[in-house]
Amino acid sequence: MAVVVRTEDGCRLWADQAGAGPPLVLCHGGPGMWDYLGPVARLLDDRVRVIRWDQRGCGRSERRGPYTVDRFVADLDAVREQLGGPRVAVLGHSWGAHLALRYALDHPERVSHLVYVSGTGIDPERGWHPHYERNLRRRLEPHRDRWEALEAGPHTPAVEREQAVLQWSADFADPDTALRHAEDMATPWLGLNRDCNRAVNAEVKRELREADLAARCRALDLPVLIIDGPEDIRPRSGVDSLHQALSNCERVSLPGSGHLPWVESPYDFRLAVTTFIDATA
Known part of the structure; x- marks a missing residue:
C-alpha cells in the first residue's frame, strides 16, 4: 500500500508497506x-x-x-517514526547499506537489526574502486562501445535509460540473463537524479576520510548481517574493514550472485535474512 511520509522540513516521500510482522x-x-527493492519485499513480506x-529527490518522492547524508538519515528516521514504530530492522543495499549503517550508528536505540547488502565498507582509501572500474569494463566488453558512445552523447531520458541498463547488466553474474535483469530494474524508468548522486557520493568520500567510522562501529551494540555476492564487480575485500570493526556481525556470501544477490540467489537470500532476524529477535 503506497503512502506519503512528510519530513519535518515538509518534503514528501513516497513509501510503500506490505506484509505483517515486525517492521523491516x-x-x-x-x-x-528510486526504490527497486520490490522483489526483496515479496521474498520477505510473509515474515x-x-x-x-x-x-x-528520487523516483516518486518530491524532487528537492x-x-x-545527515538529511537522508533524518528522512529515514521520519519513515521509521511514521510507519515503523519505535524500533525497526533496517536493510540497505549498496549506497543504501551505508545509509542504513549511518542510521544505526546515529540511532542505535531505534534499530533492532541491521542487514548490510553489497555495500562497499568503511575503508577511507576506497581501495576497491580501481578494481571496480576494471571489472566494470571487463564485464561490459560485449556492449562497451555502445555504452561509451551513449556516455559521450546527449543525455536524453531514452539515452540515460539505455546506458543505465547496459551498466547495470554488469552487476549480475550470469551474462545470459544480465540484460533482462537490468531491464527489470529500469522498468518503470523514473529518471536518475545526478545532482543527488554527485553531492552524496562526494560527502561519503569525505566522511570516510575524516570521520572515524571504525571506532563508531566498534561501539555499535546490535546484530549485523553482511550479505555479499562473490561475483560482485566491487571486490568484497572492501567490506573486510567493516566486518572486522563490528563486534556482533555475521557475514554470508551467496554463490553465483553479483551485486543484487536476491535476484540470482533468492532462496538463499531469503533464508539468510529470515534466519538472522529470527535468531536475534
Whole structure:
C-alpha cells in the first residue's frame, strides 16, 4: 500500500508497506535512484512488515534537496517514526547499506537489526574502486562501445535509460540473463537524479576520510548481517574493514550472485535474512 511520509522540513516521500510482522525498512542504492527493492519485499513480506521508500529527490518522492547524508538519515528516521514504530530492522543495499549503517550508528536505540547488502565498507582509501572500474569494463566488453558512445552523447531520458541498463547488466553474474535483469530494474524508468548522486557520493568520500567510522562501529551494540555476492564487480575485500570493526556481525556470501544477490540467489537470500532476524529477535 503506497503512502506519503512528510519530513519535518515538509518534503514528501513516497513509501510503500506490505506484509505483517515486525517492521523491516529497506534502503535502496544509488544515490539518486528510486526504490527497486520490490522483489526483496515479496521474498520477505510473509515474515515481516516491509517498508520501502524513495529517497529525497528520487523516483516518486518530491524532487528537492538538500542532498546530504545527515538529511537522508533524518528522512529515514521520519519513515521509521511514521510507519515503523519505535524500533525497526533496517536493510540497505549498496549506497543504501551505508545509509542504513549511518542510521544505526546515529540511532542505535531505534534499530533492532541491521542487514548490510553489497555495500562497499568503511575503508577511507576506497581501495576497491580501481578494481571496480576494471571489472566494470571487463564485464561490459560485449556492449562497451555502445555504452561509451551513449556516455559521450546527449543525455536524453531514452539515452540515460539505455546506458543505465547496459551498466547495470554488469552487476549480475550470469551474462545470459544480465540484460533482462537490468531491464527489470529500469522498468518503470523514473529518471536518475545526478545532482543527488554527485553531492552524496562526494560527502561519503569525505566522511570516510575524516570521520572515524571504525571506532563508531566498534561501539555499535546490535546484530549485523553482511550479505555479499562473490561475483560482485566491487571486490568484497572492501567490506573486510567493516566486518572486522563490528563486534556482533555475521557475514554470508551467496554463490553465483553479483551485486543484487536476491535476484540470482533468492532462496538463499531469503533464508539468510529470515534466519538472522529470527535468531536475534
